[in-house]
Amino acid sequence: MNKVRASAPQLQGLVPYDPKYLPAEAFLSANENPRDVDPEIRKQAMREVKKAALNRYPDPLANELRDMIAEANGLERDQVLVGNGGDELLFDLALAWGGPGRTFLNLPPTFSVYAANARLTNTTVVDIPRNPDYSIDEEAVLARAAQGDVDFMVVASPNNPTGLMASPVFLERLLGATDALVMVDEAYFEFSRQTMRPQLAAHENLVILRTFSKAFSLAGVRVGYILGNPGVIREFVKVRQPYSVDVVSQAIARVVFANRAKFEPGIEAIISERARMMEALHKVPGVTPYPSDSNWIFFKIADAAEAWEYLYAHGVLVRDFSSAPYLENGLRVTIGTPEQNDLFLRNLRDFALRP
The missing domain is CATH 3.90.1150.10 (Aspartate Aminotransferase, domain 1)
Incomplete structure (x- = not known):
C-alpha cells in the first residue's frame, strides 16, 4: 500500500x-x-570505559552512580534516579504525572520542551505567563495551583532562556499550597549557587532535576538525574526506558562526578x-x-x-x-x-x- x-x-x-x-x-x-x-580526567574516564563489557547490558539503574550522587547529597539510593540526560527524565515526568484528564501548569516563557512533553502525553496545559521582567507572577501561580486540579509543574531555576532563579520563598509557598508534583529544574544550579535540596525532607511533592551537561562539560554524554522522595522515584522507574544510560556514559559520569571539585x-x-x-x-x-x-x-x-x-x-x-x-x-x-x-x-x- x-x-x-x-x-x-x-x-x-x-x-x-x-x-x-x-x-x-x-x-x-x-x-x-x-x-x-580536563585531559587527566578524560584519561581516567577512558580507563574506566575500557573495563566496560560492551556485549552486556548496562546496570539498568546505574546504581554505582546513584550511590555516588546520593552520598554527595546526603540521601539514600532510592532518592536518586539517573537518566539519559535531563530530557529523558522530563519526558518521564509527563508520562508518570500527565495524560488525558490531567493538567500541567506552565510558566512561559520557559524551556519549550516542558509544554511539548505535556502535549505529547495528551495532558492539558495551563499557562501562567511571567511578568514583563520575566519574574514569575507568584500570586497568580499560587492562586491557580490552589484550585486543586493541577497534577504537575516544572519551575526552572534559573529559568531558561531568561536567566533568573525562582525565589526559594516562593517555591516553599508553592510546595505547601498544592499536592501537585513540583519539579524544580536545577540544570544550571552550579552557576546560581542555589538549590532546593534542603527542602526535600519537608516536601514529598518536590523533585529536583540536575544534569552533567552544563557545569561538568558532558553535554555529549547525556547523563542527568533527579532527587526526590522514594515514592516519587518509584513512579519514575515505572515509566523510564530500560537500559537508557549506557555503560560508556555511566563510566564517564562516575569519573567526572568523583572529580567534580576540579x-x-x-x-x-x-x-x-x-x-x-x-x-x-x-x-x-x-x-x-x-x-x-x-x-x-x-x-x-x-x-x-x-x-x-x-x-x-x-x-x-x-x-x-x-x-x-x-x-x-x-x-x-x-x-x-x-x-x-x-x-x-x-x-x-x-x-x-x-x-
Missing part, C-alpha cells in the same frame, strides 16, 4: 525541537561549558565572565540585557533576527528567540571563553553601530 495512516492527533501542530546547531567559530547558543573535560575553577570563570559580559552589554547602544543567574545572558535588540544573521556571518552562533512568544526581539548568548566573548561583543557592537 502506497500510503500510511496519520500519526497520533497530539502531534498535529507540534514543531520539533530545533536548537539550530550550526558550525561556527564561537558556539554560544546551547548553554554548554566552553571548556572540554570543575570549580571553570565554573568560577564562567560566573566572572558573566559579570563582565553583563557590564559590557549594558554599554552597547540599543541592547537590553536581562539579569542572569546562569551561564548565559538573554538580551533584546531591535532587528534581533538581523543581528543573529550578522553575528553568525562573523563566526558567532547565539540562540535566536526573536520570533518566540513573549521573547520577541530576544537573543541568548552562552558565556564562553574570554576570547569567544570578546568576539561576540565586538561584532554585536559593530552591528549596533552600523550606519
Whole structure:
C-alpha cells in the first residue's frame, strides 16, 4: 500500500525541537561549558570505559552512580534516579504525572520542551505567563495551583532562556499550597549557587532535576538525574526506558562526578565572565540585557533576527528567540571563553553601530 495512516492527533501542530546547531567559530547558543573535560580526567574516564563489557547490558539503574550522587547529597539510593540526560527524565515526568484528564501548569516563557512533553502525553496545559521582567507572577501561580486540579509543574531555576532563579520563598509557598508534583529544574544550579535540596525532607511533592551537561562539560554524554522522595522515584522507574544510560556514559559520569571539585575553577570563570559580559552589554547602544543567574545572558535588540544573521556571518552562533512568544526581539548568548566573548561583543557592537 502506497500510503500510511496519520500519526497520533497530539502531534498535529507540534514543531520539533530545533536548537539550530550550526558550525561556527564561537558556539554560544546551547548553554554548554566552553571548556572540554580536563585531559587527566578524560584519561581516567577512558580507563574506566575500557573495563566496560560492551556485549552486556548496562546496570539498568546505574546504581554505582546513584550511590555516588546520593552520598554527595546526603540521601539514600532510592532518592536518586539517573537518566539519559535531563530530557529523558522530563519526558518521564509527563508520562508518570500527565495524560488525558490531567493538567500541567506552565510558566512561559520557559524551556519549550516542558509544554511539548505535556502535549505529547495528551495532558492539558495551563499557562501562567511571567511578568514583563520575566519574574514569575507568584500570586497568580499560587492562586491557580490552589484550585486543586493541577497534577504537575516544572519551575526552572534559573529559568531558561531568561536567566533568573525562582525565589526559594516562593517555591516553599508553592510546595505547601498544592499536592501537585513540583519539579524544580536545577540544570544550571552550579552557576546560581542555589538549590532546593534542603527542602526535600519537608516536601514529598518536590523533585529536583540536575544534569552533567552544563557545569561538568558532558553535554555529549547525556547523563542527568533527579532527587526526590522514594515514592516519587518509584513512579519514575515505572515509566523510564530500560537500559537508557549506557555503560560508556555511566563510566564517564562516575569519573567526572568523583572529580567534580576540579570543575570549580571553570565554573568560577564562567560566573566572572558573566559579570563582565553583563557590564559590557549594558554599554552597547540599543541592547537590553536581562539579569542572569546562569551561564548565559538573554538580551533584546531591535532587528534581533538581523543581528543573529550578522553575528553568525562573523563566526558567532547565539540562540535566536526573536520570533518566540513573549521573547520577541530576544537573543541568548552562552558565556564562553574570554576570547569567544570578546568576539561576540565586538561584532554585536559593530552591528549596533552600523550606519
